[in-house]
Amino acid sequence: xxxxxxxxxxxxxxxxxxxxxxxxxxxxxxxxxxxxxxxxxxxxxxxxxxxxxxxxxxxxxxxxxxxxxxxxxxxxxxxxxxxxxxxxxxxxxxxxxxxxxxxxxxxxxxxxxxxxxxxxxxxxxxxxxxxxxxxxxxxxxxxxxxxxxxxxxxxxxxxxxxxxxxxxxxxxxxxxxxxxxxxxxxxxxxxxxxxxxxxxxxxxxxxxxxxxxxxxxxxxxxxxxxxxxxxxxxxxxxxxxxxxxxxxxxxxxxxxxxxxxxxxxxxxxxxxxxxxxxxxxxxxxxxxxxxxxxxxxxxxxxxxxxxxxxxxxxxxxxxxxxxxxxxxxxxxxxx
Numbered sequence: 001x002x003x004x005x006x007x008x009x010x011x012x013x014x015x016x017x018x019x020x021x022x023x024x025x026x027x028x029x030x031x032x033x034x035x036x037x038x039x040x041x042x043x044x045x046x047x048x049x050x051x052x053x054x055x056x057x058x059x060x061x062x063x064x065x066x067x068x069x070x071x072x073x074x075x076x077x078x079x080x081x082x083x084x085x086x087x088x089x090x091x092x093x094x095x096x097x098x099x100x101x102x103x104x105x106x107x108x109x110x111x112x113x114x115x116x117x118x119x120x121x122x123x124x125x126x127x128x129x130x131x132x133x134x135x136x137x138x139x140x141x142x143x144x145x146x147x148x149x150x151x152x153x154x155x156x157x158x159x160x161x162x163x164x165x166x167x168x169x170x171x172x173x174x175x176x177x178x179x180x181x182x183x184x185x186x187x188x189x190x191x192x193x194x195x196x197x198x199x200x201x202x203x204x205x206x207x208x209x210x211x212x213x214x215x216x217x218x219x220x221x222x223x224x225x226x227x228x229x230x231x232x233x234x235x236x237x238x239x240x241x242x243x244x245x246x247x248x249x250x251x252x253x254x255x256x257x258x259x260x261x262x263x264x265x266x267x268x269x270x271x272x273x274x275x276x277x278x279x280x281x282x283x284x285x286x287x288x289x290x291x292x293x294x295x296x297x298x299x300x301x302x303x304x305x306x307x308x309x310x311x312x313x314x315x316x317x318x319x320x321x322x323x324x325x326x327x328x329x330x331x332x333x334x335x
Contacts, residue, residue, distance in 0.1 A: 040127050048120035055112045063105035103164050107189070153190070155207035160189035168212045174284075176213035177204060219258050220287035222280045224294050229273035231307040237263055239305040240276055243298035247280070253293055256286035261294065 125132060147154065164187075169175050173184045175194065182196035192209065194202045228236035244261035247253055259281040267277035278298065282290045 037127055041124050044120055044123045044127070048116050052113060052116045055116070056109055059105050059108045059112065062108075063101045066101035066104070100164060100167055100170060103187070107161060107164070152205065152207060156190040156205045159206035159209065163187075163192075163206055163209075164189075167217075169214050169217070173214055173216040175215065177209050178211060180204060215287075216284040220282050220284045222282055222287050222291045222294065224278045224291060224298070225267055225275050226278065226295075226298055226302070227270075227273060227275050228302065228307055231273070233266060233274055233276075235305055236274070236276055236302065236307055237265060239301040239307060240278055240298050243301040244278055244280070244294065246297045246301075247290070247294050250293070253286075253290060256282050256290055258282060 122132060125135070163169075169184055169187070169192075171184055171187060175181070175184055177192075177194065180194050180196060180202045182194045182202070184192065185195050185201070186193040188206075190206060192204045192206055194204060196202065226236075226240060241263045244263055248257060248260050257280060261278055261280040264277045264279060266274045268275045278294065280290060280294060
C-alpha cells in the first residue's frame, strides 16, 4: 500500500496537521483553509447585521430625544443654538420637530445601511480570494462618471441634508426663496414644494435655493401704521393706546402675544397728516390675525374719539365753491 507524502502545512498547529492525522488525506489537509471560508463569511454577515442593528437603535434613540426637544447641541437647529426666544417659539410646534427628527433619522439609517453592507461585501469578496484592485478601480471610474453626470442631483441631495440639519424651514412655514414666495407644502431631500399666494405649486430643487427668508421661524413683529390726519397727536395716540390695550386684554388673542403692544408715536408726516406706528410681537402663526384685530380695535377707538373726520378731511379736502369766479352762460369754462 502506497503511503501519501505529508502535506505541506504552513505550521505545526492549525487545522491542516489535525486533518492529516485524522483522515490521512493529503488533499483535504492541504485545502483545510477552504473549510474556514464559509465560517468566516458567516461571521462577517452576522457582524454586519448586528452592527447595523446597534447603529439603527442608536439613531432611533437619537430621533426620540430630538423629537422631545433633548437633542445634542450638534443636531439642534441653528436658530435654536443662537437665540433662546426662537427655541421657545419652536417648542410650540412639536409636530414639526418630530417630522424633522424623523427625516434626519431616515437619512442616517440609510447611510448606515449602505456603509455597513458595502464594507461587509468587500470583506466577503476578499475571503473568496478575489482581487479587489480592479473592482475598486472600476467602481472609482463609475463614481467619477456618475459624479460628473449627476452633479445637480448630488448638489440637491447635499443641500437637502444640510437644510434638514439646520432646520431652515418646514411644512407650513411662510418663506421667501428668492423668486418664489408662499407656504411650504412638502420638504424632501431633493425637492421643496411651495404654494404661492395665487395657488400655483412650485417644485424647487434644493440645490437651486440660494437664500431663505422664513417668516414663521422667529417671533413675528406686527407693524401697524395708522393715519390720523391733522388731528391732535396726543389725542390720537391715546385712542390708539386704548385700542392696543383692548387687544391685549382679549382672552382670544392674549395667548398669541409674546410682548404687549407698544404705540411708538408719529412715524412720518405726509401731505395727508401724521401717521402713528404701533408694534406688537406675536407667535409666527398668529401675526396676520393679530394685525387685523389690532387695526380693527384702533380704528374703532379713533372713531369714538372723533378723529375719523380729520382723516377724511385730509384725504378728501372740500373746496369752497364761492371762491371760484362764475362763468358766463355763453362762455365755456377754461381748460
